[in-house]
Amino acid sequence: xxxxxxxxxxxxxxxxxxxxxxxxxxxxxxxxxxxxxxxxxxxxxxxxxxxxxxxxxxxxxxxxxxxxxxxxxxxxxxxxxxxxxxxxxxxxxxxxxxxxxxxxxxxxxxxxxxxxxxxxxxxxxxxxxxxxxxxxxxxxxxxxxxxxxxxxxxxxxxxxxxxxxxxxxxxxxxxxxxxxxxxxxxxxxxxxxxxxxxxxxxxxxxxxxxxxxxxxxxxxxxxxxxxxxxxxxxxxxxxxxxxxxxxxxxxxxxxxxxxxxxxxxxxxxxxxxxxxxxxxxxxxxxxxxxxxxxxxxxxxxxxxxxxxxxxxx
Amino acid sequence: xxxxxxxxxxxxxxxxxxxxxxxxxxxxxxxxxxxxxxxxxxxxxxxxxxxxxxxxxxxxxxxxxxxxxxxxxxxxxxxxxxxxxxxxxxxxxxxxxxxxxxxxxxxxxxxxxxxxxxxxxxxxxxxxxxxxxxxxxxxxxxxxxxxxxxxxxxxxxxxxxxxxxxxxxxxxxxxxxxxxxxxxxxxxxxxxxxxxxxxxxxxxxxxxxxxxxxxxxxxxxxxxxxxxxxxxxxxxxxxxxxxxxxxxxxxxxxxxxxxxxxxxxxxxxxxxxxxxxxxxxxxxxxxxxxxxxxxxxxxxxxxxxxxxxxxxx
Numbered sequence: 001x002x003x004x005x006x007x008x009x010x011x012x013x014x015x016x017x018x019x020x021x022x023x024x025x026x027x028x029x030x031x032x033x034x035x036x037x038x039x040x041x042x043x044x045x046x047x048x049x050x051x052x053x054x055x056x057x058x059x060x061x062x063x064x065x066x067x068x069x070x071x072x073x074x075x076x077x078x079x080x081x082x083x084x085x086x087x088x089x090x091x092x093x094x095x096x097x098x099x100x101x102x103x104x105x106x107x108x109x110x111x112x113x114x115x116x117x118x119x120x121x122x123x124x125x126x127x128x129x130x131x132x133x134x135x136x137x138x139x140x141x142x143x144x145x146x147x148x149x150x151x152x153x154x155x156x157x158x159x160x161x162x163x164x165x166x167x168x169x170x171x172x173x174x175x176x177x178x179x180x181x182x183x184x185x186x187x188x189x190x191x192x193x194x195x196x197x198x199x200x201x202x203x204x205x206x207x208x209x210x211x212x213x214x215x216x217x218x219x220x221x222x223x224x225x226x227x228x229x230x231x232x233x234x235x236x237x238x239x240x241x242x243x244x245x246x247x248x249x250x251x252x253x254x255x256x257x258x259x260x261x262x263x264x265x266x267x268x269x270x271x272x273x274x275x276x277x278x279x280x281x282x283x284x285x286x287x288x289x290x291x292x293x294x295x296x297x298x299x300x301x302x303x304x305x306x307x308x309x310x311x312x313x
Numbered sequence: 314x315x316x317x318x319x320x321x322x323x324x325x326x327x328x329x330x331x332x333x334x335x336x337x338x339x340x341x342x343x344x345x346x347x348x349x350x351x352x353x354x355x356x357x358x359x360x361x362x363x364x365x366x367x368x369x370x371x372x373x374x375x376x377x378x379x380x381x382x383x384x385x386x387x388x389x390x391x392x393x394x395x396x397x398x399x400x401x402x403x404x405x406x407x408x409x410x411x412x413x414x415x416x417x418x419x420x421x422x423x424x425x426x427x428x429x430x431x432x433x434x435x436x437x438x439x440x441x442x443x444x445x446x447x448x449x450x451x452x453x454x455x456x457x458x459x460x461x462x463x464x465x466x467x468x469x470x471x472x473x474x475x476x477x478x479x480x481x482x483x484x485x486x487x488x489x490x491x492x493x494x495x496x497x498x499x500x501x502x503x504x505x506x507x508x509x510x511x512x513x514x515x516x517x518x519x520x521x522x523x524x525x526x527x528x529x530x531x532x533x534x535x536x537x538x539x540x541x542x543x544x545x546x547x548x549x550x551x552x553x554x555x556x557x558x559x560x561x562x563x564x565x566x567x568x569x570x571x572x573x574x575x576x577x578x579x580x581x582x583x584x585x586x587x588x589x590x591x592x593x594x595x596x597x598x599x600x601x602x603x604x605x606x607x608x609x610x611x612x613x614x615x616x617x618x619x620x621x622x623x624x625x626x
Contacts, residue, residue: 152568153568252476
């Protein structure tokens with residue numbers, strides 16, 4: 001058996017896993033994210049060597065190291081352009097690691113890595129092409145076309161959360177207005193939930209959060225809707241509308257076999273995808289016989305970062 | 314020298330060309346579009362044979378026949394799903410033509426064919442990847458990635474005119490609201506021009522169309538803006554804003570080397586692309602060092618249909 005190393009770089013911790021040829025993580029460890037890029041890289045070298053030692057895997061059994069990074073990267077030249085949550089800017093990550101490991105080393109954006117994992121070993125493994133939204137603080141985007149990762153020119157595309165949904169909408173972190181991200185991220189859903197609560201003091205959602213609006217999260221509206229609360233249902237319906245319209249734009253361009261929803265909100269599972277599917281099937285462009293896209297939720301959860309990074313090799 | 318046959322199917326006429334290995338049309342003819350698919354196919358067979366005869370090209374010198382169709386097609390199975398302007402529905406075009414020609418025969422959507430022509434032999438031939446809007450009655454879309462045509466799953470994607478620009482916008486022909494097409498097609502620009510004229514009886518645009526608002530076309534606002542008319546300039550500025558915002562959504566997903574504008578409005582050339590470029594460079598996502606996309610106008614004009622169809626072979 002041969003192995004690849006998958007590295008999942010996050011703002012809180014950096015996770016390393018040894019992944020076998022079947023996409024199974026045979027061992028992993030985790031280290032708190034250090035303050036500087038140099039410290040992180042030093043830690044990462046130790047972390048990888050330690051994990052190999054502890055599991056009696058020799059470096060000669062390893063095909064390479066893949067790394068998923070939360071931000072803008074230039075895979076072709078191995079450069080990390082900018083990781084907002086870690087403060088990294090223009091870090092030559094591949095070059096630095098090559099000093100320690102005589103292996104193939106590749107980097108990609110973390111949302112690209114996640115869709116690759118789902119396409120190879122997760123919910124979309126039977127499909128030829130799939131797109132993915134990671135519905136979190138922002139909206140990450142990933143694309144797999146003909147079984148291969150597609151991340152746009154120079155690996156700098158794939159920003160699926162930054163197509164317009166409403167030209168006159170609220171300002172987006174990217175500088176434009178009304179991007180998909182401002183409507184369908186967990187952050188947006190929380191805001192939509194809070195706004196609805198402030199307008200309805202009788203909704204069950206107040207009880208659900210113990211009267212503290214700061215306790216609202218991505219589940220609040222969904223769980224209260226399931227209990228029959230009308231205001232919560234209205235929030236969910238509106239969110240499904242935003243999400244479905246966002247997805248439809250991509251279906252018209254890509255007609256993927258599957259559209260994957262990841263991130264915390266995707267834990268709603270069928271409850272969410274049934275609604276989105278119904279909306280999309282009603283509205284999909286391309287005349288009555290347009291190919292159907294399966295709307296599904298991610299399956300690999302937090303492991304997608306390590307598995308997908310290993311898939312880069 | 315070997316040749317390919319390129320066929321450009323249109324609502325008014327069907328054009329056939331013999332295209333050499335350098336993308337040059339060495340001869341072409343044109344026949345009025347017949348009323349039924351069967352008549353069109355019979356005409357097309359005669360049209361191809363006649364063109365070959367007249368130019369002393371033997372069928373043995375021909376690699377194949379490529380056909381661009383104005384509507385939904387399924388390239389993998391050679392099926393024309395629906396051509397609204399010709400009334401074709403579920404026509405097995407490739408199978409029918411195979412009865413007459415023992416050659417490779419391929420079909421694609423006409424907007425896909427146009428971008429392929431520009432990528433191989435036109436304005437984008439130096440680029441690796443490009444997207445294209447054909448700004449006409451509607452908005453056609455085409456994508457070339459890594460020098461190859463990409464038209465989405467089952468060849469049924471590529472509807473770049475049908476991503477949302479304003480969720481609350483006007484109804485689109487596709488059944489949704491506020492698609493890019495409802496803002497940046499020639500039809501949309503004409504409507505925007507007329508609306509501005511109705512609100513300003515003193516604009517030069519009235520003189521430009523001889524007082525007859527039905528004479529407004531895609532040039533009216535542009536030409537009067539060049540003459541310094543303020544209302545016309547406001548129409549152009551708004552149109553540039555809509556077009557640029559539409560393009561930006563695609564840049565964030567694809568980061569193509571070039572974005573091509575085709576169709577009548579693209580005849581404005583640099584006057585249009587300079588404005589769109591300035592807007593996009595100001596707003597493009599991806600941090601300060603995002604790769605730049607060149608905004609250009611199509612170069613092959615009406616020949617793109619025949620040349621691009623031949624490129625399918």
